[in-house]
Amino acid sequence: KAGVTQTPRYLIKTRGQQVTLSCSPISGHRSVSWYQQTPGQGLQFLFEYFSETQRNKGNFPGRFSGRQFSNSRSEMNVSTLELGDSALYLCASSLVGTGTYEQYFGPGTRLTVT
Amino acid sequence: EDKVVQSPLSLVVHEGDTVTLNCSYEVTNFRSLLWYKQEKKAPTFLFMLTSSGIEKKSGRLSSILDKKELFSILNITATQTGDSAVYLCAVVSGNTGKLIFGQGTTLQVKP
Numbered sequence A: 001k002a003g004v005t006q007t008p009r010y011l012i013k014t015r016g017q018q019v020t021l022s023c024s025p026i027s028g029h030r031s032v033s034w035y036q037q038t039p040g041q042g043l044q045f046l047f048e049y050f051s052e053t054q055r056n057k058g059n060f061p062g063r064f065s066g067r068q069f070s071n072s073r074s075e076m077n078v079s080t081l082e083l084g085d086s087a088l089y090l091c092a093s094s095l096v097g098t099g100t101y102e103q104y105f106g107p108g109t110r111l112t113v114t
Numbered sequence B: 001e002d003k004v005v006q007s008p009l010s011l012v013v014h015e016g017d018t019v020t021l022n023c024s025y026e027v028t029n030f031r032s033l034l035w036y037k038q039e040k041k042a043p044t045f046l047f048m049l050t051s052s053g054i055e056k057k058s059g060r061l062s063s064i065l066d067k068k069e070l071f072s073i074l075n076i077t078a079t080q081t082g083d084s085a086v087y088l089c090a091v092v093s094g095n096t097g098k099l100i101f102g103q104g105t106t107l108q109v110k111p
Helices: none
Strands: A005-007 A010-012 A017-022 A031-039 A040-048 A053-057 A064-068 A074-078 A087-094 A109-114 B001-007 B009-014 B019-026 B030-038 B043-049 B055-056 B063-065 B071-076 B085-093 B098-101 B105-110
Touching: A005 A010, A005 A087, A017 A087, A017 A109, A031 A074, A031 B009, A031 B098, A040 A064, A040 B098, A053 A064, A074 A087, A109 B019, B001 B098, B009 B019, B019 B030, B019 B085, B019 B105, B043 B055, B043 B071, B043 B085, B071 B085
Parallel strands: A010 A109, B009 B105
Antiparallel strands: A005 A017, A017 A074, A031 A040, A031 A087, A040 A053, A064 A074, A087 A109, B001 B019, B019 B071, B030 B043, B030 B085, B055 B063, B063 B071, B085 B098, B085 B105
């Protein structure tokens, strides 16, 4: 079974631009969560989507948004990029059946904002 | 506020040593606790713990959860250089699967 895939793997943007990252979950998984990982803050939860609905949201500004499509693929968008948005963005998918919360991570998208 | 705290933050050992990594948590509506290993890429899943006192084992790694004292430990016996990584502990809060991560423990195993 193929794992979680994320595109692109690397991205360089300048301040003020916007960016869209994509995540394809493991086949059959309906939940997709997004995380930001930085050396200073560690792994921080951005949001979770399940059946095309945002089910949970972390403490990030409204510049960070996402969506999920009917095939469970998800996109994350960051508008008006700031230098502090440079990070590894990870998505993770899970079945989200009763008691099943194992999340499997994709390889991440390394975003650099200059 | 929900939080997960790992200790130590970093650890240097020699091959063959046994290490114990700690994870304590304060989370509303606890569902489960997960351990991940992260090398220079995405975290890879190690264990999921939901019940107290039941040890999970995978080779040289084992983990146990204490829901009364709100902590978990991850043991690695006979460490190898390939065990060098950041070990992340995360707790699932609520009914929605939201994960709250600790800061991670950076383990370096020297030959």
